[in-house]
Amino acid sequence: MKPEMLDKLGPFREEALARGIPSDDVERWIGIARPCATLSEARNGPVVAQFGGPLLLPVDTPDPRFPFVASIDCAALPEGVTDLPLPPDGQLLLFAFPDNEDIASMGEVVYIPAGAAVEERAKDAHFFAEIPDYREVCQAFPQGPLTIAAANVSLPYHCWIELPDExxxxxxxxxxxSEQLLAAWLDKEEDITTPGALQIGGYAWDEYTEIDPVAKAASLAAEQPGEDWVLLAQWDPGISGREGTSVHWVIRRDDLAARRFDQVQVGVFWNP
Structure with missing residues (x-):
C-alpha cells in the first residue's frame, strides 16, 4: 500500500496507543490495512460504475437468477485503488437480492470482456418472486452513475473468529x-474514511461487526471455504423495509485473478 494511504491511519494509531495497546500490536494491525474504492452517487468526477441501467449481456450468457444491482467499469478504476487482481478492462455486473437466506448465496457476478457483443435482457429476475415485497424492493434499487468518493484505507471491522467448541x-x-483495536478503529473511522453507496475491495462490515462478513459469505461455498477469500464489493442498499442491510460479494483471490466469477458467493446481513 502507498505510504500516503498508511499515513491516513495516524488518528487510529494515536487512539490505539492512548488505549494502552502495545505499539507492536498496533503496527501489526496497521500492517493488514487494505486499500479500497468507495463510490458515491452524489460526487463530480469520472463515472466508474452505474447503479441499474440497461442489462446488457453476451448472447450465450444465461439469464441471471437475481436482480441487477450495478455494473463496474474496470478500466475506469484508478490503478492501485484496491489490492484486488481485477480485470484491467471490461465490465463486472453485480446481481443480488437483499434478503438473508443462510443456506444459499444470494447473488452472482457476471464479467463481460471489453468488446464482447451484448444484447439487452429483461432485469426482472424471478428467483425470489414468492417473497411478499420482492417487487417493491427491486423497484427501490438505486439508479444512476457512480463516481469515486474516495480512495480509502480499510482496517478490519471484526475482531473474532468462530470456534467449533467452547x-x-x-x-x-x-x-x-483485536477487540480493543477494533474499538479504536470504530472510534476514529469517520475521521479517516469517506462513506459511499458501493465499496470495492477492502474489509467488509455489517451491523454485528464481531465476525468477518467475508468468512460468513465464504461459508456458503459447497466445499470448505479455506483461506484468502476477499471482499469484491459491498452494497448498503438503504431501502425502506431493508434498513441495516449489507450485501457482500466475496471470492477467492486466485479465482478472481483467473476470472472464475462463477465462484463468487454473496452473503447478506439483515436483522429484520
Missing part, C-alpha cells in the same frame, strides 16, 4: 488485542 470464539490469529 469458548466458541477467539481473537483474530496473531492479534491478541
Amino acid at each position: 469458548p466458541w470464539s477467539a481473537p483474530l490469529p496473531g492479534h491478541p488485542h
Whole structure:
C-alpha cells in the first residue's frame, strides 16, 4: 500500500496507543490495512460504475437468477485503488437480492470482456418472486452513475473468529488485542474514511461487526471455504423495509485473478 494511504491511519494509531495497546500490536494491525474504492452517487468526477441501467449481456450468457444491482467499469478504476487482481478492462455486473437466506448465496457476478457483443435482457429476475415485497424492493434499487468518493484505507471491522467448541470464539490469529483495536478503529473511522453507496475491495462490515462478513459469505461455498477469500464489493442498499442491510460479494483471490466469477458467493446481513 502507498505510504500516503498508511499515513491516513495516524488518528487510529494515536487512539490505539492512548488505549494502552502495545505499539507492536498496533503496527501489526496497521500492517493488514487494505486499500479500497468507495463510490458515491452524489460526487463530480469520472463515472466508474452505474447503479441499474440497461442489462446488457453476451448472447450465450444465461439469464441471471437475481436482480441487477450495478455494473463496474474496470478500466475506469484508478490503478492501485484496491489490492484486488481485477480485470484491467471490461465490465463486472453485480446481481443480488437483499434478503438473508443462510443456506444459499444470494447473488452472482457476471464479467463481460471489453468488446464482447451484448444484447439487452429483461432485469426482472424471478428467483425470489414468492417473497411478499420482492417487487417493491427491486423497484427501490438505486439508479444512476457512480463516481469515486474516495480512495480509502480499510482496517478490519471484526475482531473474532468462530470456534467449533467452547469458548466458541477467539481473537483474530496473531492479534491478541483485536477487540480493543477494533474499538479504536470504530472510534476514529469517520475521521479517516469517506462513506459511499458501493465499496470495492477492502474489509467488509455489517451491523454485528464481531465476525468477518467475508468468512460468513465464504461459508456458503459447497466445499470448505479455506483461506484468502476477499471482499469484491459491498452494497448498503438503504431501502425502506431493508434498513441495516449489507450485501457482500466475496471470492477467492486466485479465482478472481483467473476470472472464475462463477465462484463468487454473496452473503447478506439483515436483522429484520
